[in-house]
Amino acid sequence: MTRRRRTVALAAVPVAFLLVFFAWPLAAILERSLLGEADGEGALDVLTRESTLEIAWFTLWQATVSTALTLLAALPLAWALARFRFRGRSLVEALVLVPFVLPTVVVATAFVALLPERVERSVWAIFLAHVFFNVAVVVRVVGSFWAGLDPKLGDAAATLGARPAQRHLRVTLPLLGPALASAASIVFLFCFTSFGVIVVLGGLRFATLESEIYNQAARLFDLRTAAVLALVQLCAVALTVLVSSALERRLGVRVRRGRTAMPPVGRDRVLVTVVVGLSTALLVLPPLALVLRSLRVGDGHGFAHFRSLAAETPALLVEPWHAILNSLVFASAAAVIALAVGIPAAVVVARGRSGVDALVMLPLGASAAMLGFGFLLAFDERPLDLRSSPAIVPVAQALVAIPFVVRALVPALRAADVRLREAAAVLGASPGRVRRELELPLLARPLAVAAGLAFAVALGEFGATVFVSRADWPTVPVAIFRFLGRPGESNVGTAMALCVVLMGLVAAVALLSERSLARRATG
Amino acid sequence: MSLTLDGVDVVLDGQPIVTDVSLEVAAGERLALLGPSGSGKSTILRVIAGLQPPTRGEVLLDGRDVTDVPPHRREIGLVFQDAVLFPHRDVAGNVGFGPRVTGVADGEREARVAEALALVGLAGSEHRDVATLSGGEAQRVALARALATRPRVLLLDEPLGALDGPLRFRLQSDLRALFEELSLTVVHVTHDVGEAFALGDRVAVLRAGRLAQLASPDELWARPADDWVARFLGLRNVVADGKRATVTRPEAVRVRPGGGAVVVSAERDGSVVRLVVRRDDGSELEGVSTDVAPPGKGDSVSVEIDPAGVVEVPVWHEQVSD
Numbered sequence: 001m002t003r004r005r006r007t008v009a010l011a012a013v014p015v016a017f018l019l020v021f022f023a024w025p026l027a028a029i030l031e032r033s034l035l036g037e038a039d040g041e042g043a044l045d046v047l048t049r050e051s052t053l054e055i056a057w058f059t060l061w062q063a064t065v066s067t068a069l070t071l072l073a074a075l076p077l078a079w080a081l082a083r084f085r086f087r088g089r090s091l092v093e094a095l096v097l098v099p100f101v102l103p104t105v106v107v108a109t110a111f112v113a114l115l116p117e118r119v120e121r122s123v124w125a126i127f128l129a130h131v132f133f134n135v136a137v138v139v140r141v142v143g144s145f146w147a148g149l150d151p152k153l154g155d156a157a158a159t160l161g162a163r164p165a166q167r168h169l170r171v172t173l174p175l176l177g178p179a180l181a182s183a184a185s186i187v188f189l190f191c192f193t194s195f196g197v198i199v200v201l202g203g204l205r206f207a208t209l210e211s212e213i214y215n216q217a218a219r220l221f222d223l224r225t226a227a228v229l230a231l232v233q234l235c236a237v238a239l240t241v242l243v244s245s246a247l248e249r250r251l252g253v254r255v256r257r258g259r260t261a262m263p264p265v266g267r268d269r270v271l272v273t274v275v276v277g278l279s280t281a282l283l284v285l286p287p288l289a290l291v292l293r294s295l296r297v298g299d300g301h302g303f304a305h306f307r308s309l310a311a312e313t314p315a316l317l318v319e320p321w322h323a324i325l326n327s328l329v330f331a332s333a334a335a336v337i338a339l340a341v342g343i344p345a346a347v348v349v350a351r352g353r354s355g356v357d358a359l360v361m362l363p364l365g366a367s368a369a370m371l372g373f374g375f376l377l378a379f380d381e382r383p384l385d386l387r388s389s390p391a392i393v394p395v396a397q398a399l400v401a402i403p404f405v406v407r408a409l410v411p412a413l414r415a416a417d418v419r420l421r422e423a424a425a426v427l428g429a430s431p432g433r434v435r436r437e438l439e440l441p442l443l444a445r446p447l448a449v450a451a452g453l454a455f456a457v458a459l460g461e462f463g464a465t466v467f468v469s470r471a472d473w474p475t476v477p478v479a480i481f482r483f484l485g486r487p488g489e490s491n492v493g494t495a496m497a498l499c500v501v502l503m504g505l506v507a508a509v510a511l512l513s514e515r516s517l518a519r520r521a522t523g
Numbered sequence: 524m525s526l527t528l529d530g531v532d533v534v535l536d537g538q539p540i541v542t543d544v545s546l547e548v549a550a551g552e553r554l555a556l557l558g559p560s561g562s563g564k565s566t567i568l569r570v571i572a573g574l575q576p577p578t579r580g581e582v583l584l585d586g587r588d589v590t591d592v593p594p595h596r597r598e599i600g601l602v603f604q605d606a607v608l609f610p611h612r613d614v615a616g617n618v619g620f621g622p623r624v625t626g627v628a629d630g631e632r633e634a635r636v637a638e639a640l641a642l643v644g645l646a647g648s649e650h651r652d653v654a655t656l657s658g659g660e661a662q663r664v665a666l667a668r669a670l671a672t673r674p675r676v677l678l679l680d681e682p683l684g685a686l687d688g689p690l691r692f693r694l695q696s697d698l699r700a701l702f703e704e705l706s707l708t709v710v711h712v713t714h715d716v717g718e719a720f721a722l723g724d725r726v727a728v729l730r731a732g733r734l735a736q737l738a739s740p741d742e743l744w745a746r747p748a749d750d751w752v753a754r755f756l757g758l759r760n761v762v763a764d765g766k767r768a769t770v771t772r773p774e775a776v777r778v779r780p781g782g783g784a785v786v787v788s789a790e791r792d793g794s795v796v797r798l799v800v801r802r803d804d805g806s807e808l809e810g811v812s813t814d815v816a817p818p819g820k821g822d823s824v825s826v827e828i829d830p831a832g833v834v835e836v837p838v839w840h841e842q843v844s845d
Contacts, residue, residue: 419607422574425594426601427621427672433595437624441611 007348011356014345014402021399022363025374026234032377033227046228056232059208062123063191066130070187071180073131073282074138076275081139082146084264084272092276095283100136101453101506102287103460104196105477106499107133109484110286111201113293113496125201130194132286134187135279141186145179146172185244193237193367195463196477200484209233210369210463217373218467227377230370237367287503294496298489305493309501315482315491317472323479324501327459330475333394334401334458335451341398342405342450349406350413360406363399368463371399375468392468393475397458404457405450412446452513456506476502524585524675524708525550526571531580533566533732540566542732544580548676553702553709555723557716559755563732564712568678571710572601584675595624600674604681606661608653614640614664615649621672639667642701659690666698670705677702679711683718695721716756728752731841744772749839759799759809763838773797775832776810778818782825789820800826 046052080086081093099107111129112121149172173180198211207215209229217226264272297304309320316323342360349357363371375396424434462477469478476498483495526548533541541563548554556564569575571582573594581590589597608617615636622632640646643663656664662682669677682698683691699722702709713719719726720740728735728743736748747753750768753761760771778786783803790797796817798810808826818824 415610419603420609422572422594423601423603423607423609423668424620424624425574426572426597426599427668428595428598428625429620430593430595430624433624437620438609 007351010344011348014341014348014356014360017341018359018362021375021395022366022371025371025378026366028377029227029230029234029370029374032223033231046225047232052229052232055207055209055212055229058206059192059210059236062126062130062206062208063188063194066127066134066191066194067184067188069127070131070134070138070191071184073279074135075142076271077135077279078139078143078146080264080272080275080279082143082149083262084268085262086264086272086276088276092280095280096136096139098136098287098507099132099283100134101456101460101510102133103462103477103502103506104133104194105200105462105480106290106460106503106506107286108197108200109480109495109499110290112484112492114286114289121201121203121205123202123206126194126197126206129197129201130187130191132282133197134190135283137186137190138183141183142176142179146176149175182244185240189237189240189244192240193233193369195367195369196481200481209236210367213369213373214463214466217376223377226373230373233367233370241361290496290499290503294493294500297493305490305497306500308490308494309497313483313491313494315486315494316474316479318474320479320483320494320498323474323476323498324505326473327476327502328505330390330394330397330465331455331458333391334397334461335454337394337398338401338405338454338458339447339451342402342454343409343447345402346406346409346413349410357406357410361403363403368400368461369467371396372464372467375464388470390470390473393465393473394458396464396468397461398454400461400464401454401457404453408450408453409443409446412443415442448513452509456509459502459506459509526676526708526710527581527583527586528567528571529581529583531567531570531582532578533563533570533575534578540732541570541577544729544732544734546727546734546737548708548710550585550708551706553707553711553722553724555719555726556710556712556729557714557719557723557726558729558735559714561731562729564714564729565680566732567729568601568680568710568712571676572599572678573597574601598672598675600669600672600677602662602665602669602677602679602682604684606665608656608661608664608668610653612653613649614645614651614653614656617653617664618649618667618671620668625672635671635673636667639671640664642670642705643667644697658686659694662686662694674707676708676710679709681712681714683715684713698722728755730755730839735839746834747836749837751839753836762806766838768836768838770834770836771808771828772832772834773809773811775829776800776808777827777829778810778812778824779827780818780822780824782823784824784826786818786820786822786824789818798824800824802826 077092077096081089081096102110107129111125111132115125115128192208193210194208195210195214198206198208199214202208202211209232213226213229213233216222216229294305295301295303309324312319345356345360349360375392379392420438421434424438425431429437460477461475462481465475466478466481469475474482480495480498480502483491483498528544528546531541531544532539544563544567546554556567558564566575570577573582573589573592577590581588583589584597609620612620615633618636618639619632622635627635636649637646640648643666645660645663645667648660648664653661653664666679666682679698683694686694695718702722709722711719711722713722723740725737725739726743727737728748730751736743736752738746743752743756744758747756747758747770750761750763750770753768753770758770758772760769760773760776762769778798778800784800787799787801787807788797789799795811795813798812798818799807800810801807810826812818
C-alpha cells in the first residue's frame with residue numbers, strides 16, 4: 001500500500017468514530033431544535049424568550065470577566081517563570097499545571113470549602129474558580145512564547161532610553177500579542193462552556209447556556225428548549241474556535257528551552273518573590289481547603305466523611321465507594337478508546353492533514369454538556385440504543401479525551417522528523433528497525449502522557465457523563481454533584497471526601513505517566 | 524570502494540533538479556561537489572545515499588548497480604549539514620546506533636564507538652547528552668556516528684556549513700587529515716570554493732543541476748570550463764568578448780612600483796596582498812603581491828602579465844530549452 005493510501009486508511013478510524021459519536025448526536029440536536037414538535041413553539045420563540053437572552057448575556061459577560069481576571073492573575077507569573085531562574089521554579093511550574101488536570105467539580109467544590117458561606121455561591125466564586133482553573137493555560141501558552149523572546153530586545157529598548165514599564169508596554173506586550181490573544185481565546189472558550197463550576201457554585205441563581213441545557217433537559221425535561229440552547233451554544237463556540245485557530249496559526253510554534261532565564265536581581269528579585277508567593281498561594285489554597293474540610297467533622301477532625309463512603313446514602317442508589325470503582329473502570333475503557341482513535345488521528349494530523357486535525361478538535365469546542373445531551377437524543381432508539389448500556393459513559397468520556405491525546409502526540413510525531421529517519425536509514429536501520437529504535441522511543445513518553453491525560457480527563461469528566469450515566473452506575477464527579485445538591489453537613493462532607501479521593505487518583509495518574517518514562521534510553 | 528553515477532536525472536514535481544550527471548570517484552578518492560545553492564548538489568548526495576531515487580540513471584558501487592538498494596543496505600555514511608543527532612540517545616547511543624542496528628556484537632560496538640570518538644577528537648564523551656553539545660561537537664559526533672558504521676563511501680552535506688570562523692577552519696584541516704589517515708572514499712558537498720579545494724582531490728562544479736566541470740583544483744583554477752565557472756571560483760579578471768572570454772589569473776599579474784597604473788584597492792589575505800589596479804586604458808585588473816613591502820592604495824605601479832596565466836574560455840549562455 002502506498003503511504004497515501006495508508007494515510008487514508010488510518011484516517012478512516014477517527015473519522016468513522018467521530019461521525020457516529022459526534023456528528024450524529026449533533027444532528028440529533030439540530031433536528032430537535034429546528035424541526036421539533038409541530039404544536040410546540042418554534043426555535044425562534046425559544047430564542048427570543050427573556051430568560052434565554054438573560055442566560056446568553058450572563059454567559060457572555062461572566063466568560064469575558066473571567067478571561068480578563070485570568071490574564072491579570074497569570075501574566076505576572078508567566079513573566080517570572082519565563083524570564084527568571086530561581087529556587088523552586090520547576091516546582092512552581094508543576095504546581096501551575098495542577099488546577100488544569102483537576103476535575104472541574106473538584107475545583108468548584110474546593111472553592112465551596114475555601115470561601116466563606118456568603119461568597120461561596122456568588123458570581124465571585126465563579127470568577128475565582130475560573131481564574132484558578134485557567135491560570136495554567138495562560139502561563140503555558142504565553143510563558144513558553146515569552147521565554148522564546150530574545151531578552152536582548154528589552155535590553156536594546158533600555159539602551160534607547162525606555163523605562164522598565166515602557167519596555168513591557170512598547171516591546172514585550174506587542175510581541176506577545178498573538179500568544180496573548182491565543183491564550184485569551186482558549187480561556188474564554190473554557191469559561192464560556194464551563195459547566196461543573198457553574199452548576200456547583202452558581203446553583204440555581206446563575207445559569208449559563210451550558211448549565212441551562214442540563215437544567216432544561218435533565219430537570220425540566222424540555223428537550224426542545226435544551227436543543228435550541230445547544231444550537232446557540234454551538235454557534236458561539238464555533239465562532240470562538242474560528243477566531244482562536246486563526247490566531248494560533250499566526251502564532252506558530254516556538255518552543256525553546258528557557259536558556260535566557262537569569263537569576264533575578266534588585267527590584268526584579270522583590271517582584272518575582274511577591275508574584276511567585278501570591279500565585280503559589282492562589283494555587284495551593286483551594287485544594288488545601290478541600291482536604292481540611294474533608295477532615296472536619298462537627299467541631300473536631302476525623303475520617304468520618306471517608307468512612308461514610310462505605311455507607312448507604314439517600315443521595316445515591318449505591319454506596320459511594322461504588323462510584324470510585326465505576327470511575328476507574330469507565331476511565332480505563334475511555335482511555336483505551338481515546339488512544340485507539342487518537343493515535344491514528346495524530347499520525348494523520350502529523351502527516352499534514354489539517355482537516356482531520358480540525359475534526360478531532362471539534363469535541364473540545366463542542367462543550368461537554370452538549371455532547372452528553374446529543375448522546376441522550378441520538379442513542380435512545382434503534383439502531384443504536386445505548387441509553388441503558390454503561391458503555392455509553394466511556395464512549396462519551398473518550399470523545400472529550402481524544403483532542404488531548406492528539407495534541408499530546410502530534411508534536412512528538414512531527415519531531416521524529418524525516419531527517420532523523422533518513423539518518424537512521426543510512427546508518428543501516430531497516431524501516432522496521434527505524435520504527436523500533438527511533439519512533440517508539442521518541443513516542444513512548446508522549447504516548448504515556450497521552451494515556452495518562454486521557455485517563456485523567458475521563459476520571460474527572462462531568463459535563464457529558466452527568467447526562468449519560470445511569471443512577472445505579474454513578475461516577476465520582478456525578479456522585480459529588482449529587483451530594484452537594486443535598487442539604488446537611490454530612491452530605492457536604494462526603495462530597496469533600498470524594499473530591500479528595502478523586503484528586504488523589506488524578507495526581508497518581510499524572511505522576512505515574514510522567515515517571516514511568518523519565519528513564520532515558522542510553523547505549 | 525569506487526562510486527559511479529551514470530546519467531542521473533532527478534525530476535521533482537515536474538522540475539528538473541539534476542540533469543544527466545555522470546561521474547566516477549575512484550576508491551580512496553575525495554570528490555567535492557561544488558555549486559551555488561539550488562544547483563542540485565545535495566540531491567546528488569541523496570541519490571548516492573539511496574534517500575532519493577533517481578528519475579533516470581544508475582548508481583554503481585564497485586561496478587555493482589545499487590540504484591534499487593534501499594539506504595539501510597548501501598553501507599554508505601552520510602553526515603548532514605546540521606548533525607541530526609537522535610535526541611533520545613546520548614553520544615554513545617548515537618555513535619553506536621549504526622553498529623547496533625546492523626547487528627555488531629556489544630564488545631565490538633563499544634570499541635568502535637570509542638575509536639570513532641577518538642578519531643574526531645571527542646574521546647571519553649560517551650555519556651554526554653547530545654543536547655549539551657556545541658555546534659562543532661555535534662558535527663564531530665555526527666561524523667563519528669557515520670564512521671562507526673565503517674562506510675564504504677562517506678558523504679558529507681555541507682558539514683561545516685553551520686559553523687563559522689576559526690572552528691570551521693580547524694575542523695576543515697582535521698577532516699582532511701582524517702580522510703587521508705583512513706583513505707576513505709569521500710563525496711563532499713559545499714558551496715565554499717576554499718572548502719572544496721581544501722578537501723577535494725577533484726572538484727565537480729554544478730550549475731543548475733548539470734555538471735559544469737569536473738577537475739582537480741589546480742586544473743580548475745588554471746583552465747576553468749567557461750566564464751561562469753571562472754567567476755564562480757572567484758576569478759575576477761574575466762573579460763567576455765562575443766563567444767569567447769579571456770581569464771587572467773591574479774597570480775599571473777605582476778605589479779611593480781612606478782608606472783602609469785594606479786592601485787585602486789589593496790587588501791591583505793593571509794600571506795598575500797590582493798590588489799586591484801586601474802590601467803591607463805581604464806580597465807581594472809586583479810593581481811596579488813607577495814612582496815614584503817607591497818604597494819598600497821593610490822600608489823603608481825606598472826603591470827606585467829605572465830602569458831602562462833592567461834586562458835581563453837567559451838562564454839556560457841543559460842540554456843532555455845531541454
